[in-house]
Amino acid sequence: MGRRHQPFGGKTVVFGGDFRQVLPVVRKGSRGQIIDATLRSSYLWKGMRQLRLVTNMRAHNDPWFVGYLLRVGNGTKETDEQGNIRLPQDICVPPTGDSVELEKLIDHVFPALDHNMSDPNYMTSRAILSTKNDNVDKINKRMIERFQGEEKIYHSFDSVEDDPHGYYAPEFLNNLTPNGMPPHALKLKINCPIILLRNIDPANGLCNGTRLVVRGFERNTIDAEIMLGQHAGRRVFLPRIPLCPSDDDIFPFKFKRKQFPIRLSFAMTINKAQGQTIPIVGVYLPDPIFSHGQLYVALSRTTGNRNIKTLAIKDDGKGKGKGKKQSKNLNK
Numbered sequence: 001m002g003r004r005h006q007p008f009g010g011k012t013v014v015f016g017g018d019f020r021q022v023l024p025v026v027r028k029g030s031r032g033q034i035i036d037a038t039l040r041s042s043y044l045w046k047g048m049r050q051l052r053l054v055t056n057m058r059a060h061n062d063p064w065f066v067g068y069l070l071r072v073g074n075g076t077k078e079t080d081e082q083g084n085i086r087l088p089q090d091i092c093v094p095p096t097g098d099s100v101e102l103e104k105l106i107d108h109v110f111p112a113l114d115h116n117m118s119d120p121n122y123m124t125s126r127a128i129l130s131t132k133n134d135n136v137d138k139i140n141k142r143m144i145e146r147f148q149g150e151e152k153i154y155h156s157f158d159s160v161e162d163d164p165h166g167y168y169a170p171e172f173l174n175n176l177t178p179n180g181m182p183p184h185a186l187k188l189k190i191n192c193p194i195i196l197l198r199n200i201d202p203a204n205g206l207c208n209g210t211r212l213v214v215r216g217f218e219r220n221t222i223d224a225e226i227m228l229g230q231h232a233g234r235r236v237f238l239p240r241i242p243l244c245p246s247d248d249d250i251f252p253f254k255f256k257r258k259q260f261p262i263r264l265s266f267a268m269t270i271n272k273a274q275g276q277t278i279p280i281v282g283v284y285l286p287d288p289i290f291s292h293g294q295l296y297v298a299l300s301r302t303t304g305n306r307n308i309k310t311l312a313i314k315d316d317g318k319g320k321g322k323g324k325k326q327s328k329n330l331n332k
């Protein structure tokens, strides 16, 4: 670090990013505060040299799709009078207004599940993405019920720091699942796909967002196999670790959960999928999406138009999104 007065001691540091994607999350932040949290607003920005990557390598076999993604991401895709974007007809599962529509989306993304359950490539090359954890949990629950194989439920140990008199009953704590935390009752089956929620051992490929498949159950560890990236094929034993919610002002007490830092990954939030390549993607949008950047992230995880199916419930203007700072739903 020779030049102490320069950023990073004068060393060259490479930052990467795509400003069309979801911006940093600022809880309850205004538009201005969110923009303020981006690299573009950093005092370092003016000292940076910008290099542009202009070829979409992931979807390079589908030039029409690449152009469509750029129009969505750049905000140049034409909208109707309510601000809705028209999704291509061939990627839409027609909404029917009942539970069958979701089953249809699941069947598109996970065809012949019964025959392919033990094929790790099948399991990790597909996922359903949605905006909210509630939707994701609903789909993961359906999928694990459908999945066949030896089942195990791991329960967490929940506690509150500085609570010597035990004011917070375990039953109450067990019912809490703040964002980014694993559930109290983690129901798994052999060969089911999971995603890591914390960096455990980045040097060995165990990072927040790593996708794995469950191979075996031990009393205090889970035997799993890394599925993607340079560590694909590596068998690891995942430990239970103490976890705290990332938003520390969410409860008026300091909540601690000892659990395996994983969730099922048949479905995940769009934010969690940012940065991943998922060859076959389903997008479930029962509510208006938060921003066009979120739609851009969801659609751009895959390699082309034919590998994506969306189920968008039409926003009739009376929905929950009405009057909030959400962009309109994105229907046909």
Ligand SMILES: Nc1ncnc2c1ncn2[C@@H]1O[C@H](COP(=O)(O)OP(=O)(O)OP(=O)(O)O)[C@@H](O)[C@H]1O
Binding pocket: 018, 057, 058, 274, 275, 276, 277, 300
């Ligand atoms: N030069 C290249 N030649 C061939 N394939 C490439 C090349 N660069 C990237 N890819 C492939 O494109 C896909 C996306 O790459 P990568 O995840 O590095 O992009 P990214 O910019 O981080 O994407 P995003 O931000 O959208 O997640 C990967 O499947 C990768 O293997």
